[in-house]
Amino acid sequence: MTILRFLPQAYQQAPGRILKQRVVIVLAVVVAGLVIAIFYLWYAEQTASNGIAIENLKRRKEDLVNQIANYHSKIASLSSEEAMKKRAEKMGFILVSLENAQYLVLPGYIGRSAPDFSQNNNPAPREQPELEAAYTQSLWDLLWKNILNTDALQISRAE
């Protein structure tokens, strides 16, 4: 059987069969093209959706930053010296004067301690990018690095 494979064809194939073969080849190319196109469209749609989602999240983040700033400014206004003084007076408090101040010795009391500001809202700088590489790769890069790249395959097998 092996020898027969290399023998030249003695007779030309029937025209109908040749036509069928050609149609199949064309269809195979078309189907392959469609598969690639569908995959590309799916990939593009996914990326675009994620891009829009990221845009929305970015706006949401900005909105939240502004809201937080608003809350802080409201707290600052509500606890301003003028507001606190008015509230205290309304509640019947009076400022202690030197004449009526009394001092008690409390063992171990070291007085008012300074607040720790290092825990404030300033975040530490980001070292790693937050966006995964898949969102910024082209289709070719994605295929090459994740599917066709043999180094990547060997590493994943080794793992």
Add this chain to the structure above:
Amino acid sequence: MLNSFSRLKFVGSCFSLFGLLTIGKMIYIQNDSSYRDLAQRLENKFYSAPWTIYPERGTIYDRWGKILAINQEVYEIGVNLENVDNPGSIASVLSSVLGAKYQDIYDKASTKYQPDLNKQYPAVYYRLLDSVTRDKIDVLQELQDDYAKLRQTLNSSSEETPSLNGLTWHPYLQRIYPEKSLASNLIGFYAARWQEDGQAFYGVEEKYNDILTGTPVTLQLPFDPKDVTELPNVLPGASLVLTIDREIQANMERILDDAVKLNRAESGTLVVMDPKTGEILAMANSTRMDLNEYYKLADIFTGTAPYNRAIGATYEPGSVFKILTMAAALDKGVVKPGTVYVDEGYINVGGAPIHNWDYLAHGPQDMVGCLQNSLNVCLAWVATELKKESFYSYMQAFGIGHRTKIDLAGEVVYPFRTPADSNWYEADLGANSYGQGVSVTPIQLLTAVSAVANDGKMVKPHVVKSVIDNGRQYNTPVEILNTPIQSTTARTLSSMLATSLEQGEATKALVPGYRIAGKTGTASIPDAANNGYLKDVTNASFIGWGPIDDPRFMVFVWLEKPEGIWGSTVAAPVFGEAVKNLVVLMDIPPDDVRLSVSNP
């Protein structure tokens, strides 16, 4: 056959050559910088747009974490001219909700949409209003929805149907000062109508503008949503913790305002400093402004009025300067506290006659008596005993004629004439010894006298206690500027000044239960026009510190042109009132209680 083969070869060669040239050109374009720049420019123009992210401006706190300056969300309102259906509706809504001028808004909203930048008047968007708060925006949003429903119900796209289409708004952060005018001269302000054109003026806002602002980041944002870009992590600007105590500041401002009003003074300044660290606990000026209304600056600070008199105004200090003369003489050893000077009420120094403030002769006086009676003649004699070289050397060491380099924008200095200057005369030595012919700022005087209060060490004054950056706190270290006198001299002089106060120099400055050192000052005001001094007007001042065995505060008071002209009757009571408040606010028990705890 040969011909046709050669022709084929020729055509093939041509095609090959063309292909090779194309490839060569492609490689050239890929590697040529000018083509790369061109590609980048085209990409920037048609593929993406620049977008600048402005970091949130850092917060300013007082020493206990009370907020003095922060940001709040406000909105810019504008119109997208392409979408405007009814400019009249927009104008009437904005005038009723926000009080804007109808005609002004109507004119802007009626502008013809013209996107072509090459035409004479391109117009796409018009800014209408800024600094609109969120609650007003909620009202506008509700109205916009109602109008849209109405148009839908009427099924009308007529220009006469009410519509807020085209009206748009977007948020940004604006600086606000919740304490309004409190410590306004020290904080300064950040003026920004739009986010991109903000500028800081005066105080810590100007001095620390770079670190408060942070670093804005500009990136090219692609139009294509599937081309996702990593957004940089834009860190907010650093925050500042000031040395001032909000409660002390507020109390000092109230005391100063009352004093200015009571004495009908032109202006007043009161500064409280920790003499051991140089931390400014309060810096009060009688002229202040609500920092949220910074646009009123020119109406409040008219002419050449300095924004912060404590660092921006110089004056002839008068008798408070005698502290420095006496410190130099004691340190040099030319006099001792018990040295007796027979005051005849007159002395001549460099050809200029010097009299006492009361034009009387006080007879034999020790150095405490000279300070207690604030004798010009005695201090001029002390300066002559000290000799001009030593006197001016000490004054230089005290920093007279030099900036203190306090961390505030706008510190000024008046040149101090010394024997090395051509315009110095022998008579200057006598005048300078009791604070005439020399000009200082309040902060300069406080810094110099801090050496007497702080065992001879002169500390650098500062208003920023810590900088908070990237979640880390960086504290400002205490900086010793100079040690002009020995610690023994400082303690001796402190005790002399306390005694002179107790024996009657300015009893109104005394506070029961606390031993305090201090000195009054009544200084004539130079009259530049007549090359002399103004009549019947003075600068009344007082500088003091306590408790003298462990100084926790230094207070400087200056009232300009008060109705009662003497420092002992005008400024000393203000000092006394300030100290009565300070000891309570700073939890400083009376001396007997404190000493019984430390030496049981």
